[in-house]
């Protein structure tokens with residue numbers, strides 16, 4: 001992930017505009033690798049998953065971080081390692097990088113975080129509901 005917005009610099013650490021740590025490769029303004037995003041940004045399951053549950057996604061997740069709600073799946077944001085393997089496995093295209101979630105589905109970011117810890121883990125494919 002490339003990023004161009006940066007704030008203060010302390011030692012070898014470059015901070016972004018929101019005061020989150022980044023690391024810099026080369027002088028500021030050249031190529032910056034956003035360490036915070038690389039380490040913590042999660043995938044988010046959004047509305048197209050509702051009622052679907054093809055669950056192809058869970059079979060490829062190396063972190064086993066999908067959780068099964070009553071009507072859709074959720075990704076635990078603290079467990080997702082941001083590998084991207086699940087994205088092409090989702091026929092309705094319900095999975096987005098947190099930063100890329102369409103505006104109309106931004107609430108799903110908080111919903112995934114809220115619901116994943118409350119739901120059972122799912123690691124095996126199930127018959128689709130639709």
Ligand code: SF4
Pocket residue numbers: 045048049050052053054055056057058072073089090091092093094095
């Ligand atoms: S494949 Fe996509 S739509 Fe289907 S259960 Fe997984 S995240 Fe939901």
Ligand code: SF4
Pocket residue numbers: 043060061062063064065066075079080081082083084085086087
């Ligand atoms: S990005 Fe990787 S770790 Fe995160 S939910 Fe998808 S497959 Fe699992």
